[in-house]
Amino acid sequence: MRYHSIYKVPHGKLLKISLMYDQPSRTIHDVRITGDFFAYPEEAVERIEQGLERAIFERDHLKTKIEAIIRTQKIQFIGVDAEGLTQAILNCKP
Amino acid sequence: MSEQWRLVLTGENTAFVNMAVDRAILVAHSEGKVPPTVRFYSWVPPAISIGYFQSLLEEIDIEACKKYGVDYVRRITGGGAVFHEKELTYSLVIAESHPLIPKNILNSYGRICNALIRGLGRLGINGTYAPINDIVVDGKKISGNAQTRKMNTVLQHGTILLDVDVDTMFSLLKVPNEKIKDKMITDVKQRVTSINHVLGTPIGFDQVASAMKQGFEEEFHVSLVEGSLTGEEKKLARKFEKECFSTTAWNHRR
Numbered sequence: 001m002r003y004h005s006i007y008k009v010p011h012g013k014l015l016k017i018s019l020m021y022d023q024p025s026r027t028i029h030d031v032r033i034t035g036d037f038f039a040y041p042e043e044a045v046e047r048i049e050q051g052l053e054r055a056i057f058e059r060d061h062l063k064t065k066i067e068a069i070i071r072t073q074k075i076q077f078i079g080v081d082a083e084g085l086t087q088a089i090l091n092c093k094p
Numbered sequence: 095m096s097e098q099w100r101l102v103l104t105g106e107n108t109a110f111v112n113m114a115v116d117r118a119i120l121v122a123h124s125e126g127k128v129p130p131t132v133r134f135y136s137w138v139p140p141a142i143s144i145g146y147f148q149s150l151l152e153e154i155d156i157e158a159c160k161k162y163g164v165d166y167v168r169r170i171t172g173g174g175a176v177f178h179e180k181e182l183t184y185s186l187v188i189a190e191s192h193p194l195i196p197k198n199i200l201n202s203y204g205r206i207c208n209a210l211i212r213g214l215g216r217l218g219i220n221g222t223y224a225p226i227n228d229i230v231v232d233g234k235k236i237s238g239n240a241q242t243r244k245m246n247t248v249l250q251h252g253t254i255l256l257d258v259d260v261d262t263m264f265s266l267l268k269v270p271n272e273k274i275k276d277k278m279i280t281d282v283k284q285r286v287t288s289i290n291h292v293l294g295t296p297i298g299f300d301q302v303a304s305a306m307k308q309g310f311e312e313e314f315h316v317s318l319v320e321g322s323l324t325g326e327e328k329k330l331a332r333k334f335e336k337e338c339f340s341t342t343a344w345n346h347r348r
Contacts, residue, residue, distance in 0.1 A: 012226075033147065034348050035145075036173055041244070042147070079172075
């Protein structure tokens with residue numbers, strides 16, 4: 001099933017997440033990150049979406065994964081961060 | 095003698111042309127073919143631009159846009175949805191390595207916004223930078239800005255509101271919750287202002303453009319010399335307009 005969340009990052013921008021959640025395996029799929037934030041380079045956000053494919057729906061796991069992608073892709077976010085993204089994803093909880 | 099930058103006045107254009115021209119200047123400057131460039135422009139017909147990461151269908155009421163003859167376009171910059179009608183839009187294209195541009199992205203927003211604040215000052219308006227990307231007057235937003243960095247080049251563009259029609263804006267934008275739409279309109283009316291509102295008298299685009307030109311010159315200690323787009327930039331802009339900004343594939347990609 002597809003789930004959505006809208007999350008205002010504290011002192012930041014509005015994040016909207018849409019994802020598929022597979023209950024038996026507790027994994028997320030086809031994550032879409034939208035909103036009025038800034039990211040440099042912009043294309044790197046698609047790499048986060050791809051990197052979260054089949055990620056386990058669990059705070060520490062998600063945050064570690066997002067932080068690793070931000071580090072390896074050298075992404076600079078403005079108005080959002082790994083914590084905000086993690087929280088917005090968790091807010092999709094059915 | 096101070097450093098010379100190019101000033102390009104492209105007047106009124108469609109949303110697709112406007113976004114294509116900014117991108118064409120970005121590419122031309124990254125290849126060293128044109129100097130740092132400030133551009134002033136406006137939008138005819140009126141249009142909504144959305145940020146690179148926004149979902150078109152979640153932000154824009156397409157049917158309402160068609161009904162009112164309003165275009166819509168996705169920007170290459172992040173940030174939020176903007177209704178472009180009565181405003182001066184600027185863009186600045188400059189190398190990331192230019193000594194006048196802070197390496198830190200947020201600092202560079204502030205530095206470029208300072209040019210606009212000086213321009214507002216020329217009009218007798220006291221604006222202040224409100225991070226991340228706004229300029230406010232008495233706490234109310236008068237300018238929104240968005241920056242991208244590609245090919246070692248900074249493109250920052252933004253709006254300076256000459257007038258604002260919040261009711262029309264809300265008829266074109268989707269709101270998450272229809273029940274609180276009236277409250278949202280009231281809130282935005284209290285949080286947004288315009289040059290005409292602050293001055294209490296209408297003022298023309300050219301007068302604002304002239305003030306902003308001086309603002310850039312003072313902030314960066316440069317001379318803005320009026321010039322035009324090169325043949326190559328125009329050709330590139332037509333290509334971007336046709337292959338990117340006017341296409342469903344681009345505008346509906348999120």
